[in-house]
Amino acid sequence: MDRYNFRSIEEKWQKYWEDNNVFKTTIDKSKKKFYCLEMFPYPSGKIHMGHVRNYTIGDVLARYKGLQGYNVLHPMGWDSFGMPAENAAKQNNLDPKIWTEKNIENMKSQLKKLGLSIDWSREISTCSEDYYKHQQNFFLELYKKKLVYRKENYVNWDPVDETVLANEQVIDGRGWRSGALVQRKKLNQWFFNISKFSQDLLDELENLDNWPNKVKTMQKNWIGKSFGCEINFDVEGDIPIKNIKCFTTRPDTLFGFSFLALSVDHEISNFYKDDKDFLKFRDECSKTGTTEEAIAVAEKIGFKTNLVAINPLNTKEKVPVYFANFVLMDYGFGAVFGCPAHDQRDFDFAKKYDLKIKTVVKPNDEDETFQVLDKAYTGPGVLINSDFLNGLKTPEEAVIETIKIIENKKLGKKQINYRLKDWGVSRQRYWGCPIPIAYDENNNPHPIPKSMLPVKLPQNINLNTKGNPLDKETVWKTTIIDGKKMTRETDTLDTFVCSSWYYLRFCSPKNQEYGFDKDEIDYWMPVDQYIGGVEHAILHLLYSRFFMRALSHENKNINLKEPFNGLFTQGMVCHETYKDPDNNWVSPDEIEIIDGKKYLKKDNSKQITVGSSESMSKSKKNTIDPENIILNYGADAARLFILSDSPPEKDVQWSEEGITSSFKFIQKLWILNSKILDEIKSDHKNDADHEIEKYTNKFLKKVTENLESFSYNKIIANLHEVYSFLIKKISSKYTRKTLINNYKKILITMMPVVPHLSSECLNLINAKEIHWPEYNENLIKEEIAKIVIQINGKKRGLIETEPNLPENNLMKIINKDEKILKYLDGKKIKKKIYIKNRLINIIL
């Protein structure tokens, strides 16, 4: 019996698939389509286990759908613009393009070794001119539709990467890539008007039935809709300002008004720009900015103006106006009215500056003497101390009533606000898609004419400069449009723009005229199943949803809002962490096991401490290189293991034992195959066929259901079960025809998981016409019912009977069963609950 030579067999099939263009796809309107897409990788140089998991999950689905007869689109490409290339290029003094292309070459060959069913003829790379010229065209289309605009704005400035970051790229006050503390800086920036679609982006979440609720909730919170009203407060004081607009969700608490707070960037700050104390205060605020600690400690500080604001519902009441560090300029109107009794933040501020705290809401279970003392009350209740509003139920009734009153008195109006802000897309970087704009001598922007696209990145430039290298390219910067000399925009686009439409490009990757072909996207879009990491729950997925809307906006040819019909977010790959006695992280490769204990390979005196299992990361050195795994165990074993044990949406623990066990299972399946080949050399008459028919059909049902529900870990369990069955029953003398038929079906179900082994075995049994096997419900029907006997809800026995046995007949059997009679003990039966074919519960 020969050993399974995974290397030659995997290579053979990969070559066969490639040479025969097995996964090449074209439109075929006679067939139902299935667009299976995994998030495309950044070409960092090598694939990691996260990729292996992501692409294995996608491949299982793509192959399954293909076997079912769908016309499957399963492409792959490269998210190849971005800072790592630029940084690597700087360090090694080479061209980012060359660095990137080399990485792509390498990663592509690694991915191919995984045996993925990818149509490589559709490969795209976002850094190629062929890709970004269409992106520039889209930018100009959006510009024309006024969905792109330029404004001066405070930005999140990353001092290490010397670039602007989107709010979403600032994590805990630090740059998401560099980890540097983010600063505030005012710059001219390009923006995509994503907030125009806030309501629609929110509404359509409801219809995304095949998205995880988790992701929908995150997006919902991110969009952050709130209902309230704007109120125009009259003010009096020493500057020529008559009123200040505020946004509030709690107008019902207006009688608890005790101060008005402004953002330091509010237009009123212009009157204080010569006030040294104010400037000092403003500095103080920008320092506490967005850092983690600052928010945690979050001391509320204010700067008192000489203004007073008048309560519009009680004009006798005048309260002080402050600038305060907790008021944001880019939400609402940069001004809030303070009601300390019913907002914790206002409460803290009032305590600090000794402002009035007037209770105007009492909880439902309190009486009217209720007073807010050491903590704001933000819950529901009834309005008190509020004159004509007294007795209203809050918040629902009271908010609506108050808004009506405010509208009638023309003091303000109903208003809906969103937290979602427009998407700043300008980046001060070389390695990105150039923004196709040029400026005239008055600094007015002009689109680059379509005929002059693409605006190509200059090559062979000096990257070792501070700030944006494109700024220094004086020759490149200068251009002539309509005979006028102009200066190019030197900012490039955020790389999230590239990934916002790549799913469209895959439909027609070769179209030179436009980013995609209408016929092609009409057939292929939307993506039926999108698979990737949950880390993109907000940024990438929201941007893509926006981009699809932006392209469809005012465009009769495209009527598509949602790019991804189904979304699946897979968990991470984790591994134990190791440290040496000096507290340094140690990689699994550097460890040797002696007598069950782990030691440092190069120094056996040093014992390793084993830490918790965490997601694989270079910094903790707990990574496993997929290339080595494929080399030593094969792609099928790697695929099998990455799907085993844990459900795909949860984290999976990588372990040496696990991959070894998967490797062994592949070997076992191969031995089984050899035995079956022996077995089918002769035929049998003995009619044991029914057994295998039945088992196979039950198995097919389970596997099919598990595939449909992404329960891929259960499929592996099913494969173990079917193996155990076959290896035991192989000599049961099934007729040759039946054995081959059923074995063929089983092998086909293995195709999505272990395609090389499965293809080889199918070939060896000379199987033709390979398509997903249907199961026959009639063959699955149970011929024996196992009925649990419960006495007073406790399991006391198990009886095997014919199916659908009437209760009377069952009781006859029970009455002959000594074990059970022991429990009945002649007692009177009060009640019987009989669930056919399942259980009977006898209550005494």
Next chain:
RNA sequence: GCCCUCGUGGUGAAAUUGGUAGACACAAAGGACUUAAAAUCCUUGCCGCUUGCGGAGUGCCAGUUCGAGUCUGGCCGAGGGCACCA
């Protein structure tokens, strides 16, 4: 602080959606084969008297039900998301 998700053997997990808890796998222990080892196969969730049998058992406490891992309420714990959003 707010929002979401999840708590099942030593470990990763299953459980026909309210009906035999622990499928499948990893680890450990014991056993078989072997001169021996490797490989392979079998047995074992826990507590008790030890073929068998009995008991407890799905984070904790209540509730609904003939019956709860599954449903309801309250607590405890873990993970994730958001960050002064008015």
